[in-house]
Amino acid sequence: MLITKGYFYNRESHVNCQALKDAWVTLLSRYHWDWFCTFTFRGEILHPEKASKTFDTLLCKINRALFGR
Numbered sequence: 001m002l003i004t005k006g007y008f009y010n011r012e013s014h015v016n017c018q019a020l021k022d023a024w025v026t027l028l029s030r031y032h033w034d035w036f037c038t039f040t041f042r043g044e045i046l047h048p049e050k051a052s053k054t055f056d057t058l059l060c061k062i063n064r065a066l067f068g069r
Contacts, residue, residue, distance in 0.1 A: 039055060039058075041054070
């Protein structure tokens with residue numbers, strides 16, 4: 001996969017990046033969003049299970065802070 005000069009290329013085809021962005025906006029605009037988050041991990045590359053457990057721990061801490069035990 002390669003993005004260059006406003007185009008996204010893969011083995012099968014290329015797509016104008018703006019058209020791709022517009023398509024995602026159209027799809028995601030169908031839903032009401034209260035929150036949108038992206039999560040990255042600094043430094044090390046985590047195994048998917050470790051990332052999932054770390055995310056679950058974060059959600060647990062947020063729930064406890066909001067609602068108590």
